[in-house]
Amino acid sequence: MHPILGTVLQRILLGVVTLFFVSLIIFSAIEFLPGDFTQAVLGQAATEETVAAFRKELGLDQPAPVRYMEWIQAVMSGDLGTSFSGRNASGIDRSRSVVDLIEPRLWNTLFLAAMAAIVAVPLALFLGITAALYRNSVYDRVVNASTLTTISFPEFFVAYILILFMSQLWFDFPAIASVNAETPFWERVYKCILPALTMTLVIVAHMMRMTRAAIINLLASPYIEMARLKGISKSQVILRHALPNAWAPIATVIAFNLAYLVVGVVVVEVVFVYPGIGQLMVNSVTTRDIPVVQACALIFAATYIILNLIADIIGIVTNPRLLHPR
Amino acid sequence: MSQSNAYSATAEVGQLRERRSRWETIKLELRKAPISAWFGFIVIGCYLFVALFSPLLAPHGEAEIFKTPFAPWDAKHILGTDQIGRDVFSRLIYGATNTIGIALATTLLSFLIGGGLGLAAAITGGWLDQLLSRFVDVLMAIPSLIFALMLLTIFGSSIFSLICIIAVLDSTRVFRLTRSVAINVTVMDYVEAAKLRGEKLGWIMRREILPNIMPPLIAEFGLRFSFVFLTIAALSFLGLGIQPPTADWGSMVRDNASMIQFAKYDITAAMTPMIPAAAIALLTVAVNFVVDWFLHKTSGLNDEH
Numbered sequence: 001m002h003p004i005l006g007t008v009l010q011r012i013l014l015g016v017v018t019l020f021f022v023s024l025i026i027f028s029a030i031e032f033l034p035g036d037f038t039q040a041v042l043g044q045a046a047t048e049e050t051v052a053a054f055r056k057e058l059g060l061d062q063p064a065p066v067r068y069m070e071w072i073q074a075v076m077s078g079d080l081g082t083s084f085s086g087r088n089a090s091g092i093d094r095s096r097s098v099v100d101l102i103e104p105r106l107w108n109t110l111f112l113a114a115m116a117a118i119v120a121v122p123l124a125l126f127l128g129i130t131a132a133l134y135r136n137s138v139y140d141r142v143v144n145a146s147t148l149t150t151i152s153f154p155e156f157f158v159a160y161i162l163i164l165f166m167s168q169l170w171f172d173f174p175a176i177a178s179v180n181a182e183t184p185f186w187e188r189v190y191k192c193i194l195p196a197l198t199m200t201l202v203i204v205a206h207m208m209r210m211t212r213a214a215i216i217n218l219l220a221s222p223y224i225e226m227a228r229l230k231g232i233s234k235s236q237v238i239l240r241h242a243l244p245n246a247w248a249p250i251a252t253v254i255a256f257n258l259a260y261l262v263v264g265v266v267v268v269e270v271v272f273v274y275p276g277i278g279q280l281m282v283n284s285v286t287t288r289d290i291p292v293v294q295a296c297a298l299i300f301a302a303t304y305i306i307l308n309l310i311a312d313i314i315g316i317v318t319n320p321r322l323l324h325p326r
Numbered sequence: 327m328s329q330s331n332a333y334s335a336t337a338e339v340g341q342l343r344e345r346r347s348r349w350e351t352i353k354l355e356l357r358k359a360p361i362s363a364w365f366g367f368i369v370i371g372c373y374l375f376v377a378l379f380s381p382l383l384a385p386h387g388e389a390e391i392f393k394t395p396f397a398p399w400d401a402k403h404i405l406g407t408d409q410i411g412r413d414v415f416s417r418l419i420y421g422a423t424n425t426i427g428i429a430l431a432t433t434l435l436s437f438l439i440g441g442g443l444g445l446a447a448a449i450t451g452g453w454l455d456q457l458l459s460r461f462v463d464v465l466m467a468i469p470s471l472i473f474a475l476m477l478l479t480i481f482g483s484s485i486f487s488l489i490c491i492i493a494v495l496d497s498t499r500v501f502r503l504t505r506s507v508a509i510n511v512t513v514m515d516y517v518e519a520a521k522l523r524g525e526k527l528g529w530i531m532r533r534e535i536l537p538n539i540m541p542p543l544i545a546e547f548g549l550r551f552s553f554v555f556l557t558i559a560a561l562s563f564l565g566l567g568i569q570p571p572t573a574d575w576g577s578m579v580r581d582n583a584s585m586i587q588f589a590k591y592d593i594t595a596a597m598t599p600m601i602p603a604a605a606i607a608l609l610t611v612a613v614n615f616v617v618d619w620f621l622h623k624t625s626g627l628n629d630e631h
Contacts, residue, residue, distance in 0.1 A: 021464040032480045145362075148618065152610035154556050156563050156579060157603035163586055164596055263469040267560050271583075281472075282564050285479045297476045301468040308467075 007316050015309040022301050023075075026294050027068050030058075033290065041084045057082075075298065081291040083284075098295045102277060106299070108179060109269070109276035112192055113261050116199035120261075121254055124204045128211025128253075133238075135216060143208065150205035155264055159198045159271040166194060176273050195272040199264055207257045214249035218242055248315030255311030259304045355623065363619035369612035377422040384416040389571035396585065399594045406598055409581055414598055417573040421602065424574050425562075426609070428489060429555040435493035436554070437547060440500025445531045447501070448508035449517075459505070462498045470495045471557065475566065483566050488558065496554055503546050507539045514538075541624035548617035552610040559606050575602035 042050055074081070081098050131140045150158070167173045174191050218224065219242065227241045266278035273279070281296035283289075346354070356367075376383060385404075386392075389412060397407040405414040447455040465473070474491055481487040511517065512535065520534050561567030562576025570577065582599035 018464060018467045022467050025464070025468070026476065029476055029480055148614055149611055152552065152614050153607045154559050154563070154576075154603065154610075156560070157600075157607050160579070160583065160586060160600060160603060164600065259469065263471050266471060266475075267563065270564055281475060282566070285475050285566055288479050288482075290479060293476055293479045297468070297472050300472045304469050305467050 004317055008313055011309065011312050011316065015305055018305055019302060022305065023072060023298065024068070026297050026301070027071055028064075029294055029297075030290055031064065081295070083292050084287075084289045098291050101280065101292060102295055102299070105275055105277045105280050108274065109265055109278060111188070112195055112199070112269075112274065112276060113258075113265060115189065115192055115196040116203065116261060117258060119196070120200040120203045120207065120257070123200075124207035124257070125211055125250065125254075127204070128208040129215055131208065132212045132215035132219065144212075147205035147208050150201060151209070153202075155198065155202055155267040156271050158201055159195070159268060162194050162198055162201075163271075166197075178273065179275065192274070195268050195274055198268050198271075199261060202264055203257050203261055206260060207253055210253040210256070211250065214253060215242075215246065218246055218249065221245075244318070247318035251311045251314035251318075255307040255314075259307045262300055262303050262307075359619055362615040366612040366615035366619070369608060370616065373422060373426060373609055373612075376419055377426045380419045380423040384419040386413040386416040388417065388420040388573050390416070396595070398592065405601065406594070408578070408598070414578070414582075414601075417578060418575070418602060418605065420573040421575045421578060422605075424568060424572055425555070425559070425576070425606075428485060428568065429551060429558055432489045432493045432496070432554045432558070433547065433551045435489060436496040436550065437500055437543075439493060440497030441504045441543065442531075443497070444501040444504025445508050445535060446527065448505045448512050449527060449530055449535070455505075458501065462501050465495070465498045466502075471560065474557065474561065478561070478566050483561075483569060485568060485572070488561070488567055492554055492557055496550060496557075500546065500550060503542065504539070507542050508535050511535050511538045541620075545617050545621050545624065548613050548620070552613045552617075555606070555613075556610060575606050578602040 042054060071081075078099060079097075083096050083098055083101060127143055131143045134140055165171075173194050179188050179191055224237060224241055227237045232240075265276060266282060268274070269276040269278040270282055277296055277299065281293060281300075284292035284296070356364075359367075392403070392407055392411040392413065395407060395409055395411040397403050397411070399406045403413050403415065405418065408414055408417070443458055447458045473495055477491045477495075478487070481491065517530060517534050520530050525534075558567050559576035562574050563580050565577065565580060567576055568574040579599050579602050585595045585598050586600075588595040
């Protein structure tokens, strides 16, 4: 078997094991709820029977391992359970299934994240690589100082600065990104400009710094020095010697920051009242709606793990040392 | 008489061996520090001063309610009042104590947990190291803000649970760093000697390894502090962190955010929510500048790794 295939399979297996443990942690969230949480959900007036029926519906009358198996099977088949909200003491159940709540919002979030990523990734790579190549120049110093400042800003500060100038004082971009399923594409883009711009600014700073550090690290390695000493041209050094080894760090940087985007979206969605999954999660935390929180956490964590896994695999399959085994 | 004539070798050697005191070294280093680091030090100093003496500095009480909500900036209320009529300037000052204090406590706790376990893992190795490292891998596979949100759902948002949750989640990164730098030191001969001498784990951790891994840990402390500070601010902004009536910068931004829409008519009103946000940003910038300088100085390299 090709050595790369083995390494990649090993890495995928590791990812699956991690996902298993993460799902275990997320599942056990419900175990740690205080014993009287059924009362909190159903209200003080809930009768014994309603409480018992609710506990049975959650499967709390069964041992935890059995429940985990049932839960994970349901999740695999796309059933994330039922929300706690919309229930009351009389036993009338107006709750909605978690999938119904999440699905439209998930698309909104992905749309916003994609919009930010399309601008941010090329821009950050360009800035990072040029800053590394022209290291210690004025350009490098300016880019470096401004990104160091930007990463120190909380996301909501960046967002409100943008709202203040772009939506109130100078231009008239919408400060509230209210979209729904019927919103036409371009209107949706227009409404998402400010949230997408906020995320772009935050992520470009991180990504640019990481790219710069990775490239500088690479250019300091002995084989690059050797290539320079051989006397080949600068572009040849970059294209033939540096670039093949740069894919791995660049992939890591991109994946890390896309993962960051997935998380950073929570605060930005709340600022712009954007109907995404992050806002849903925050609302559910406030109302202590565990099934929804669990589902959101699972989606965020899985995205995070899978993105990092992809970066790992890209790093492996583009590694020149593994491509040409001795 | 005999004393003054006698030649004292110890006195001469003692004189020669006289070194710069630690304070003098620090002063020399500070004189060489770039302007960004100086800026950082001064800002951090001001924040600490305000945080320590907030009850003396604030003109009004932390949760004192006045008649007019959303009052404009004037002599009585320097930065106006908020949505229920509390003095914004006073809350800003009290917010320094609460926000910085909680972030500092969290960072210290996370270093206690992460640093202690990291050192223990590096020294003992074997199954303890494997167990802790794999556990940390799993914890780090979940984005920390998301994990924090989930845990806050379960335990509710009180200041105590907030500190514990963020400290535990953040200690994973401290653990990784401590373990990786400590492992390079544990193979040194003097650690081996201490082990053979029969010293206990705690002694080796404190006296042999910790002094040799201090610089990266101090830099990490700065970085972790600003990260924790931003996380707590974000959670408070989401309404899930520090709860009212405790003054805190994150929730102050949230409470007054709607005032931005009056920017065209009264720019000072729009500034009310921006000032606490700027206060958060300024402190993080200052800490980052200092850490940047410190890393440059201690790593001996002229680039961030």
